[in-house]
Amino acid sequence: MLTTTDFVTLCQVQVAMLAQRLGAVWSIVYLTEELAEQGSSEAKLIPVVAYPETLAQRQKAGALIPQETGAPSLLQLPAAPTSVPIPAWESLTDEAKAQLLPSRQIVLPLMYEGILMGLLVTGREDRPWNESERNEIEKIAQTLAIARSLDRQNKWYEQQLIQQQRLQRQQRDLLDDLLHQFRNPLTALRTFGKLLLKRFAPGDANRSVADSIVRESDRLQELLLQFDRAIDLTVADLEAQKALPPAQEPPAKPLPLLLGQGNSQVCLVAEVLAPLVASAKAIAQERNLQLIAEIPANLPPVKADRAALREIFSNLIDNALKYTPSGGEIYIQSGKQRDRAQGIEISDTGLGIPPADLGKIFERHYRGVQENSAIAGTGLGLAIVKELVEQMQGEIEVFSPAQNGSGSKFVVWLPIAA
Numbered sequence: 001m002l003t004t005t006d007f008v009t010l011c012q013v014q015v016a017m018l019a020q021r022l023g024a025v026w027s028i029v030y031l032t033e034e035l036a037e038q039g040s041s042e043a044k045l046i047p048v049v050a051y052p053e054t055l056a057q058r059q060k061a062g063a064l065i066p067q068e069t070g071a072p073s074l075l076q077l078p079a080a081p082t083s084v085p086i087p088a089w090e091s092l093t094d095e096a097k098a099q100l101l102p103s104r105q106i107v108l109p110l111m112y113e114g115i116l117m118g119l120l121v122t123g124r125e126d127r128p129w130n131e132s133e134r135n136e137i138e139k140i141a142q143t144l145a146i147a148r149s150l151d152r153q154n155k156w157y158e159q160q161l162i163q164q165q166r167l168q169r170q171q172r173d174l175l176d177d178l179l180h181q182f183r184n185p186l187t188a189l190r191t192f193g194k195l196l197l198k199r200f201a202p203g204d205a206n207r208s209v210a211d212s213i214v215r216e217s218d219r220l221q222e223l224l225l226q227f228d229r230a231i232d233l234t235v236a237d238l239e240a241q242k243a244l245p246p247a248q249e250p251p252a253k254p255l256p257l258l259l260g261q262g263n264s265q266v267c268l269v270a271e272v273l274a275p276l277v278a279s280a281k282a283i284a285q286e287r288n289l290q291l292i293a294e295i296p297a298n299l300p301p302v303k304a305d306r307a308a309l310r311e312i313f314s315n316l317i318d319n320a321l322k323y324t325p326s327g328g329e330i331y332i333q334s335g336k337q338r339d340r341a342q343g344i345e346i347s348d349t350g351l352g353i354p355p356a357d358l359g360k361i362f363e364r365h366y367r368g369v370q371e372n373s374a375i376a377g378t379g380l381g382l383a384i385v386k387e388l389v390e391q392m393q394g395e396i397e398v399f400s401p402a403q404n405g406s407g408s409k410f411v412v413w414l415p416i417a418a
Contacts, residue, residue: 003031003048007151011049014140015122019051022133024122027051029144031110031118045119104128106137110145117148179227186224190217212279219314222307264392266301266417269334269344272309277332280317289324293332302342302414308388309414315381316346316410322375324350324407340416341394347409353400361398362386389414 015027030045105123109116120141129137193213200207277293284291302309320330328349336343353361357368365379389396395413402409 004151004155007147008048010147011144012051014144015049015051018122018137018140022129022136023124023126024051025124027120027122029110029118029120031148032116106134108138108141110141110148112142112145112149115149117145117152120144175227179224183224186217186220190214190221193217208278209282212275212282215275216279219310264303265306267304267306267309268301269299269309269342269414270295270297272306273313273332273334273344276310276313276317280321280330280332283321284330287321288326289321290329291332292329295332295334299335299342300337301417303417304392304394304414305388308392312385312388312412313344313346315385316412319381320346320348320350323370324348328407336411337416338413341413342416344412344414345409346412347402347407349402349407352402352406353398353408355400358398358400362396385412 011029015024015029018024018027027050028047029049030047033044033046104125104127106121106129108120110118110120120137122137190213193210196210197207197214200210273293273295277291277295281291281293317330317332324330330346330348332344332346334342334344336345354369357366360366360368362382362385363379364383366383367379386396389412393415397411397413398408399411400408
């Protein structure tokens with residue numbers, strides 16, 4: 001049975017008020033061990049509060065009050081449930097109610113939204129209760145019923161929170177294990193790439209492949225570092241929330257860039273794109289695609305986070321490769337300028353984006369018509385791209401169809417460095 005000390009205190013206040021204002025000689029609050037629907041003829045009841053704390057020689061309550069000499073105090077009330085019939089006041093006839101009203105003992109169910117939560121039993125010996133007094137006692141019973149409902153909800157939410165925290169700890173442990181196991185093959189992959197670089201002569205066509213292996217291994221290593229930072233940030237935030245008073249919410253903090261340190265620096269777009277284009281051309285050749293890159297080397301530098309910029313272009317190029325059928329073309333162009341911003345275009349002759357999806361493609365986990373296609377994806381790539389671009393004070397545009405009535409085009413605008 002879920003009961004908080006706050007609810008017990010409220011019960012104590014209410015039964016004390018019955019004694020002080022209405023002259024009740026004794027009162028007991030019983031709670032059902034399990035919630036019962038209205039109309040149930042029997043429920044298991046457990047006493048939680050009694051007034052006075054000693055109920056010896058009180059015989060008027062029948063089976064509802066402990067009868068033993070030297071009855072237990074408030075903290076020693078019997079814990080074993082007692083099965084007793086519960087009268088449904090709403091089901092009684094007017095005649096039956098009239099017979100009960102003059103009684104010196106009142107038994108009221110604690111009902112809320114059709115659910116029986118317990119009983120309020122009170123009585124006095126010197127005079128019967130009048131209707132006005134009974135109405136006031138009914139209000140007290142209703143107050144206790146509402147408080148009991150809120151009390152149970154609060155305890156349920158606390159249990160759910162504990163279970164959620166336990167699940168989060170298990171997920172954190174699993175993630176730590178997976179990341180730890182991921183590092184070993186990554187280190188081996190990077191080592192193999194370096195060995196291949198040593199075996200190929202400077203003019204060997206395969207040297208660029210080995211160089212791409214090392215470069216992508218370094219990129220994975222950077223992502224692992226970001227995982228570590230994200231986990232440390234989460235743990236620190238949870239610890240800070242524990243230290244706050246319950247009613248105080250932690251101040252909102254801006255999230256850092258997903259990649260890199262979030263530090264704007266002077267970057268040359270050609271230098272960032274060059275290794276990505278080299279890797280993309282190898283993939284395009286394998287998939288029977290033509291990749292055309294027009295990236296002038298004398299473009300003005302932009303102000304951006306280099307690691308985040310690499311992630312932006314990598315996601316956009318990967319999407320173009322993924323959604324362009326065999327025999328298609330992919331274009332990577334830079335050089336356009338507007339309002340002190342440089343534009344980088346990545347377009348394709350692929351499947352394109354339906355008009356209904358254009359306004360939602362940057363939402364997390366949204367894939368639109370591709371949701372049920374054979375092309376794998378999570379719907380996160382473009383959401384990450386947009387977030388990173390905006391954090392660098394840039395802008396991204398999308399057009400579909402892009403050219404020749406097919407495909408799609410993404411234009412990333414980045415501020416030109418002063």
